[in-house]
Amino acid sequence: MPDFHLPFGNAKHPLAARANAEATSWVVRHELVTSAVDQFTGIGCGHLAGRVSGDASYERVLLLAQWMAWSFVLDDQHDHLIRKGEVAAWRPVVGAITEYLDTGRISGPGLARNPLVSGFAELCDRILAGLSPDAATRYRTHVRLVLASLDQEAGNRGGSGRPTVEEYILLRRHSSQILPMMDMVEAGLGLDLPQRVHEMRELRQLVASVLDVISWGNDVFSLPKEHSCGDTNNLVSLVAAWEGRSLPDAVRAVEQRIQVRIEEYLAGRARLFEVLEADPSTDDRLRDAVARYVHSCEDWMIGADLWQRYECTRYRDERFAAGLESAYTRPDLVSVA
Numbered sequence: 001m002p003d004f005h006l007p008f009g010n011a012k013h014p015l016a017a018r019a020n021a022e023a024t025s026w027v028v029r030h031e032l033v034t035s036a037v038d039q040f041t042g043i044g045c046g047h048l049a050g051r052v053s054g055d056a057s058y059e060r061v062l063l064l065a066q067w068m069a070w071s072f073v074l075d076d077q078h079d080h081l082i083r084k085g086e087v088a089a090w091r092p093v094v095g096a097i098t099e100y101l102d103t104g105r106i107s108g109p110g111l112a113r114n115p116l117v118s119g120f121a122e123l124c125d126r127i128l129a130g131l132s133p134d135a136a137t138r139y140r141t142h143v144r145l146v147l148a149s150l151d152q153e154a155g156n157r158g159g160s161g162r163p164t165v166e167e168y169i170l171l172r173r174h175s176s177q178i179l180p181m182m183d184m185v186e187a188g189l190g191l192d193l194p195q196r197v198h199e200m201r202e203l204r205q206l207v208a209s210v211l212d213v214i215s216w217g218n219d220v221f222s223l224p225k226e227h228s229c230g231d232t233n234n235l236v237s238l239v240a241a242w243e244g245r246s247l248p249d250a251v252r253a254v255e256q257r258i259q260v261r262i263e264e265y266l267a268g269r270a271r272l273f274e275v276l277e278a279d280p281s282t283d284d285r286l287r288d289a290v291a292r293y294v295h296s297c298e299d300w301m302i303g304a305d306l307w308q309r310y311e312c313t314r315y316r317d318e319r320f321a322a323g324l325e326s327a328y329t330r331p332d333l334v335s336v337a
Helices: 016-029 035-039 045-052 058-084 087-103 115-129 133-157 165-175 178-188 203-222 223-228 236-245 245-276 284-311
Strands: none
Touching: 016 035, 016 045, 016 058, 016 203, 045 058, 045 284, 058 087, 058 115, 058 133, 058 178, 087 115, 087 133, 087 165, 115 133, 133 165, 133 178, 165 178, 165 203, 178 203, 178 284, 203 223, 203 236, 203 245, 203 284, 223 245, 236 245, 245 284
16 A cells, blocks of 8 residues: 655544444444444544544534444445446435435435434534534535535446546545535534635635545555446546556556645645735634644545554455445345335
8 A cells, every 4th residue: 555645743532432433333323234333333433533623522523423424324325226236226315315405304205214314314403503504505515516426426337438537536526525524524623714715716726635635545545346346436447547557557656646636735735825815804813714724634634544544444344345335234224214
């Protein structure tokens, strides 16, 4: 596994292990996972949550860990349906999730009892209660983009054609599911950057760099599974196919891309603060908030890398590496009502 040479420090929340255990209990209590509980625990959602929000309260870390746990189940369940050729069964569930996100209600008969839907509804209420109106709008937008990206990835595997590298990079920024989590971490750290700052080109470019560094690194870690099952939703596989490289050479090429992206992040960070300093409306409070937000971005990059290397068994599990869905996947989950 390449060393991506991330030049950042990381402070992990001291109760991350407790959050991991409680997040696992949460998915079991909601019947999202009913077997292979130890394998699910090994994903280490609480450890990841603790690495990317080390300065937040335990309650915020736990909520993020539970959201991450739900997200892993969602992603693996979607993968299970693709393998079984049953993606159509996904539509009512994702429709109910989207409806609840938009309206706070679920109108479909029986869907409110589906564990994926009911689990989302509980988490969504708790998350939105801690967000400002602007942050809530961003969170809702980002969740919709995540759900749409899963459909796009399913289409890529269903014969609609291999995406170009650039198309995939844009898609991966949403299928990584990181953006709504970044919204949660921002709020958990007591930050609420003005919407005008979130809309700054320099900040948007910075966030894009963060998403790319994390998701491209994850594609290297998850390559064995995706290559084994012919899933081309992976940057390494696409670089190999479009550039005519062997897989080992494509891994090295992606490693080089990550190093370039880190340098772009560092340059973008400097540009962001230059633009802020040139704005007469920038005061100490905003300067401090942006600095803390940027530090959080760096926690995301190094935290995700450390979690994958040392705290997550997901990418070392034989079943996962063989291209199969995880053993904890509940085959009847979508049909449960």
